[in-house]
């Protein structure tokens with residue numbers, strides 16, 4: 001893992017006695033082990049964003065969010081299990097933070113903004129694996145990780161507005177809010193980062 005960080009090499013865990021399909025799809029126990037390694041050893045805590053944003057990412061990754069389907073699974077009565085953004089699918093972690101049209105638009109906008117390959121698997125794990133397979137150095141990877149965590153934070157904030165204050169919903173402003181909040185968080189925490197707002201809006205990866 002050290003080479004992965006210092007020499008920009010890619011490291012993959014090796015598994016024995018597993019189905020090839022599980023390795024390809026990152027499903028089952030392999031997917032979980034891969035994800036655990038990715039999150040805890042490679043991605044880890046991101047010092048570019050506040051602790052509350054890291055904690056939210058950790059809770060999303062573990063599917064510990066009080067989403068409608070999770071509440072129903074715990075026996076709590078909720079008026080609807082549908083995603084409050086689109087009212088089309090059940091509100092699961094992978095849906096509301098990834099595949100829902102509202103969230104997918106944010107991910108596509110992030111890829112265009114940072115000039116990165118499009119995300120094909122919008123699940124929570126799929127987004128983290130996408131990050132891990134990017135051909136970028138560790139500094140840029142940390143920045144993109146910080147932006148992903150910030151996006152999840154803003155999506156959660158927008159989701160709660162739709163549920164609790166629909167009259168002031170700003171779900172169409174998630175991407176704009178993400179760029180404002182992540183700029184403030186990341187530039188305040190990275191003492192060596194002198195990136196301007198204009199450079200940030202253009203593409204922060206170009207000046208790193």
Ligand SMILES: [Zn+2]
Pocket residue numbers: 083084085086087088089095096100101102
């Ligand atoms: Zn939805």
